[in-house]
Amino acid sequence: MQKRDAQTVQQTWKAAAERAKRDYNSLTFYRAIDAAVPVAWEDSDFVIGMPPVEGQISAAINTRDYQLAIERALREKSGDDSLRLRVVEGTTYADWEYAKQRNAASIANVQQSVQRQASTTAAFVSWEEVYERVSRLWAATENRSLAIGRARYMTSALKVVEEAVERLYPADGEKPDELNERGLSRVLERVGSYTNTDPAILAYLLLQRRE
Numbered sequence: 001m002q003k004r005d006a007q008t009v010q011q012t013w014k015a016a017a018e019r020a021k022r023d024y025n026s027l028t029f030y031r032a033i034d035a036a037v038p039v040a041w042e043d044s045d046f047v048i049g050m051p052p053v054e055g056q057i058s059a060a061i062n063t064r065d066y067q068l069a070i071e072r073a074l075r076e077k078s079g080d081d082s083l084r085l086r087v088v089e090g091t092t093y094a095d096w097e098y099a100k101q102r103n104a105a106s107i108a109n110v111q112q113s114v115q116r117q118a119s120t121t122a123a124f125v126s127w128e129e130v131y132e133r134v135s136r137l138w139a140a141t142e143n144r145s146l147a148i149g150r151a152r153y154m155t156s157a158l159k160v161v162e163e164a165v166e167r168l169y170p171a172d173g174e175k176p177d178e179l180n181e182r183g184l185s186r187v188l189e190r191v192g193s194y195t196n197t198d199p200a201i202l203a204y205l206l207l208q209r210r211e
Helices: 006-021 027-035 055-061 064-078 093-139 147-168 178-195 199-210
Strands: 037-042 045-050 084-089
Touching: 006 027, 006 037, 006 045, 006 064, 027 055, 027 064, 037 093, 045 055, 045 064, 045 093, 055 064, 064 084, 084 093, 093 147, 093 178, 147 178, 147 199, 178 199
Parallel strands: 045 084
Antiparallel strands: 037 045
């Protein structure tokens, strides 16, 4: 990480602030610029902070057009076209560190949410396929009105479900998640509805097969 010294940060901010003021004829903007405190310049991030000031002034510095004007001025005076303006609450380096930690935590939460959603979608599609398969298997079963026909179907369906459990459930010793438990239960309930069998009995038979 490249971190500029305090003097360079101060000088660059002073020059950029004066340059930015020429783009807007706004007293509120001028007051916001004057109230802002240069905090750090790390890599491509130029960080300024706002002390506890009047709400209107804080709002001005967070206006997108104003931030773009400040960012343009910073790039012009620094000679770095990749420089980005960062505005934090507070005026110390510790405030910037806190902002980075909070942003990292937010990104991590978003990534976890995306991963959970992807996992949910994949599992749903997989168990949905099993559900459709046992339904098609029932449609192809002969003598479904007879006990022996239903027994043959039950045997074949449990084999399909067992294969799905081997593929979709976690390895031995790992606790299955609720999504898989619900998917499996839904399939067993479907088989139970076809064969007039308590799904719990089917679950018991499945567990026996896997021992």
